[in-house]
Amino acid sequence: MSEAAALFSFDSVSVGSARARRLDGLDVALPDGGLTVVAGPSGSGKSTLLRLCNRLEVPSEGVVRHRGIDVAQRDPLELRREVAIVFQRPVTFPGTVLDNLREADADCDEARGGELLERAGLDVSFLRRDAGELSGGEAQRACLARALATEPRVMLMDEPTSALDVRAAGVLERLATQLVDDGTPVVWVTHSEEQMRRLADHVLLLHAGRVDRSGPAGEVLGLGER
Amino acid sequence: MENGDVGPVGLAASLVLVAVALAISVRLALRLERELVVAVVRALVQLLIVGAALAIIIDPDTPLLWSWLWVAGIVVFAAATNRRRAPAVPGLFWIALAANAATAVSGFAVAFGLGIFPVEGRTLVPIAGMLIGNAMKSGIVVAERLVEALSDGRAEVEARLALGQPWTAASRPIVRSALRVALSPLIENTKALGIVFLPGAMTGLILAGVEPLDAVLVQLALMYLILGGAATTTAVTALGTVRRLFTDDHRLVALPRSTRDVG
Numbered sequence: 139m140s141e142a143a144a145l146f147s148f149d150s151v152s153v154g155s156a157r158a159r160r161l162d163g164l165d166v167a168l169p170d171g172g173l174t175v176v177a178g179p180s181g182s183g184k185s186t187l188l189r190l191c192n193r194l195e196v197p198s199e200g201v202v203r204h205r206g207i208d209v210a211q212r213d214p215l216e217l218r219r220e221v222a223i224v225f226q227r228p229v230t231f232p233g234t235v236l237d238n239l240r241e242a243d244a245d246c247d248e249a250r251g252g253e254l255l256e257r258a259g260l261d262v263s264f265l266r267r268d269a270g271e272l273s274g275g276e277a278q279r280a281c282l283a284r285a286l287a288t289e290p291r292v293m294l295m296d297e298p299t300s301a302l303d304v305r306a307a308g309v310l311e312r313l314a315t316q317l318v319d320d321g322t323p324v325v326w327v328t329h330s331e332e333q334m335r336r337l338a339d340h341v342l343l344l345h346a347g348r349v350d351r352s353g354p355a356g357e358v359l360g361l362g363e364r
Numbered sequence: 365m366e367n368g369d370v371g372p373v374g375l376a377a378s379l380v381l382v383a384v385a386l387a388i389s390v391r392l393a394l395r396l397e398r399e400l401v402v403a404v405v406r407a408l409v410q411l412l413i414v415g416a417a418l419a420i421i422i423d424p425d426t427p428l429l430w431s432w433l434w435v436a437g438i439v440v441f442a443a444a445t446n447r448r449r450a451p452a453v454p455g456l457f458w459i460a461l462a463a464n465a466a467t468a469v470s471g472f473a474v475a476f477g478l479g480i481f482p483v484e485g486r487t488l489v490p491i492a493g494m495l496i497g498n499a500m501k502s503g504i505v506v507a508e509r510l511v512e513a514l515s516d517g518r519a520e521v522e523a524r525l526a527l528g529q530p531w532t533a534a535s536r537p538i539v540r541s542a543l544r545v546a547l548s549p550l551i552e553n554t555k556a557l558g559i560v561f562l563p564g565a566m567t568g569l570i571l572a573g574v575e576p577l578d579a580v581l582v583q584l585a586l587m588y589l590i591l592g593g594a595a596t597t598t599a600v601t602a603l604g605t606v607r608r609l610f611t612d613d614h615r616l617v618a619l620p621r622s623t624r625d626v627g
Contacts, residue, residue, distance in 0.1 A: 194522055194615060214613045219528035229523040232537075242527040281523075288528055 144203070145170040145292060145323050146191050151200035153186050153347075160186040162347035163200070170205065172339030173314060173324045175355075177331070182344040184327040185226075188294045191325065192221040204292075222290035226297040228277035230269035235260075235280050238269050242287035250287075258283035259313050275306025282313060293317055295326045299333070311337060335359060379404070422486035431488040438492050439464045442500040446601070450507040452620050459604030463503055464496050466600050467593040471495045474592070480585050491589070494565070498550065498590045499597035506546035506598045507605050513538045514609055515619040522616060531610035539606055546598045554587055563587065 144167035153161040161183040168174050176184050189195040190202045193214045202209045209217060231238050239246045239254060246254070252262035258279040264272075272280060278298055285293065295314060299307035314324050314337065328334055334341065338355040351358050370378075382404050389396040421431050439461065446460035453459070471491070474480065481487040514521060517538055524534035557563060558580075566583035570576055609617055 192526060193613060194526060196613070196615070214615075215528045215530060218526055223526045225519065225523065225526075227519065229519045231520065231524070241524065241529070284527065 143170060144168060145174075145205065145325070147203045147206075148187070148190070149201045149203070151190065151197045151202060153183070153190070153195065153197055155198070159347050161190075161197070164347070164349060166342060166349050166352050168325060168342065169323075169340050171318075171323050173318045173326055173337050174340040174342060175334045175338035176325060176327045176342045176344065177329060177334050178344035178350065180329065181346075183347040184329075184344055185296050186347075187342075187344070188223065188296050188325065188327055191292075191294055192218045192223055194218075194223075219288040220290055221292045221294060222285035222288055223294040223296060224278070224282050224285050224298045227301055228272075228274065228281045230272065230277050230280060233269060234265065235267050235269050235272075235283075236265040238280060238284050239265075239287050242284050246287055251283075254283040254286050255280075257286055257313075257316075259309050273306075275302050275309065278302060278306070278310060279313070282310070291322065293322055293324045295324060297327050297329065299328075307333075418486075418489060421489055422484070424485075426485060428483070428485060428488070431485040434489045435468065435492040438489075438496050439468055442496050442503075445500060446503050446507065449504045450511065452511045453507050453605050454608050454617075456507060456605065456608075459601055459608070460500075460503055460507075462604065463597040463600035464499065467495060467499045467596045468492060470596055471589050471593045475585075475589055491586070494586055495589055495593040496597075499593040502546045502550060502594040503597045503601040505549075506542050506602045509542040509545050510539065510602060510605050510609070511619055513542055514606075514616060518616060518619070525614055525616070531606075531614045531616075534614070535606050535610065539602055543598055543602055546602075547595060550591060550594050554591055557583075557587060 147167040148161075148164045151161055151164040152159055160181075164183075164187070176187060178184055186195060190197060191204065191209070193209050193212075196210065204212070204217070204221065231241055235255070236246070236248065236251050239251050243250070248262075248265060251265045255262055255264055260276065260279050260283065264276070264280065269277065269280060278301075282298075293314070299310050302310065311333070314326060318324050318339075326337060328337075335355075338359070340353065341355050341358040342352045343350040343358065382400065385400055386397055388394070389400060417434075420426055421434060442464050443457050443460035447457040450456055475487075475491055476483045481491065514535065521534050521538065525531070563583050563586075565586055566579045569579035569582060574582075609619070611617060
C-alpha cells in the first residue's frame with residue numbers, strides 16, 4: 139500500500155520515553171476504506187495508536203500522516219472533527235442527550251438530533267432523556283451519535299464494547315459496519331479475537347508497541363473476506 | 365492590662381491554653397507536642413521580629429519606600445508559597461506572582477485611590493498582608509483543585525477535545541467548578557461575619573480600645589477588599605494554571621493521579 143493512499147500511515151513512530159515506550163518505531167499504514175481492526179494484548183499500544191490519529195497524543199519520534207498529510211501540519215481542532223473517536227467508556231456530559239449533541243454541533247435542532255440518534259440506533263425520544271441516566275449501551279450509542287454530529291470522515295472506536303453486554307455490543311458492531319457501508323472508514327480497537335474475526339476487513343496486530351502482523355483479514359487470520 | 369496592652373505576664377498567662385493543648389496531645393497520644401511547641405515558639409519569634417520591623421516602618425520619619433519594599437516581599441513570598449503547595453502546576457510561581465501583583469494593585473487602587481485609608485507605612489504593610497495572605501489561600505486552593513479535577517476528569521475533557529472543542533471550551537466546566545470551590549469559603553465567611561465569629565482586625569482594634577463602630581467600619585472595608593482580592597487572585601491563577609495544563613495544539617498534559625487507560 140502506498141503511503142499517499144493510506145488512511146493513516148506511521149513512519150518510525152515512537153511514543154513515550156526511551157525506557158518506557160508505548161509505541162516503538164512503528165512503521166505501518168492503514169488502508170483508506172473498510173473496517174480495520176487493531177488488536178493486541180493489554181499494553182501493546184492500541185489506544186496510543188488511535189489517539190495519535192486525532193492528535194490527542196503526539197509521537198515523541200516519527201511522523202503520523204492522514205491521507206498523506208502530516209497530522210502535525212493540520213489544525214488539530216479541524217482534524218478532530220474530521221477524525222472522530224468513540225472511547226472505551228462512554229463519557230456523557232451533564233444535561234440531556236440533545237445537550238450532548240449540541241456540544242459537538244451548537245446548531246443541532248431536534249430534527250437533526252433525531253437523525254443522528256437514528257444513525258446510532260437510538261429512538262428520537264432519547265433526545266429529551268437525561269444523558270446521565272442512560273444504560274451503558276445507550277450511553278455508548280449516544281456518544282456515537284455525538285461523534286457523528288461533527289460529520290466525521292473517519293471513525294475511530296477504542297474498545298467501544300468492552301463495558302457493554304453481548305446484545306449492546308452486537309448493536310454497536312452492526313452500527314460500525316453500517317458506517318463502513320455508508321463510506322466512512324472505521325478503525326476499531328479490540329482485544330477480543332472473536333470480535334476481530336467478525337468485523338475485520340483489515341487487521342493490524344500489535345505486540346509491545348511494534349507491528350506483529352498487518353494486512354487483509356483473509357491473509358492475516360486465514361479467513362475469507364467478511 | 366490597660367487599653368489592650370499585653371505585658372509579659374499576660375502573654376505567659378495566654379500560654380495556659382497551649383498547655384491544655386499539650387495535655388490533650390499527651391493524653392490522647394497524638395504526638396503533636398513537638399509540633400505545638402515549635403508552632404508557638406515560631407509564632408512568637410516571627411511576630412516579635414515583624415512587630416519590631418513594623419515599629420520602624422510606621423515611624424513617620426522612615427521613608428515610605430521601605431513599606432513598598434515590604435509589600436513587594438509579601439507578593440514574592442506568597443507566590444513562592446503557592447509554588448511549594450501546588451508543585452504539579454508548571455510555572456506556578458510566575459502565575460501566582462502575576463495574580464498577587466494584580467490583587468495588590470487593584471486592592472491598593474481601591475483602598476488608597478478612593479481614599480478609604482491614607483497611604484502610610486502603618487496602613488500599607490498590614491493591608492497588603494491581609495489582602496495577599498487571604499488571596500494566597502484561595503489561589504492555592506484553585507491551583508490544587510484544577511490539577512486534581514483535570515486529572516480526575518481527563519476522560520470528559522478529552523471527550524470534549526475530541527469533538528474539536530478548543531481547550532478553553534473543553535476545560536470551562538472544570539475551571540468554573542474550581543473557582544466556585546476556591547471562593548465559596550470566603551463568601552461563606554463574609555456572610556457569617558459578626559454572627560458566627562468576630563474577625564481578627566476588628567477584635568484587635570476593640571481590644572486596643574478603639575470604638576466598636578469604628579472597628580466595624582475598618583473591618584468591613586478590609587473584608588470587601590479581601591473578597592475582591594481573593595476573586596482577582598483566583599481568577600488570574602485559574603486562567604494562568606489552566607493555560608499551562610494544555611498544549612498549544614489543544615492537548616491536556618500528563619498530570620499526577622491521572623487514571624487514563626493505555627491499551
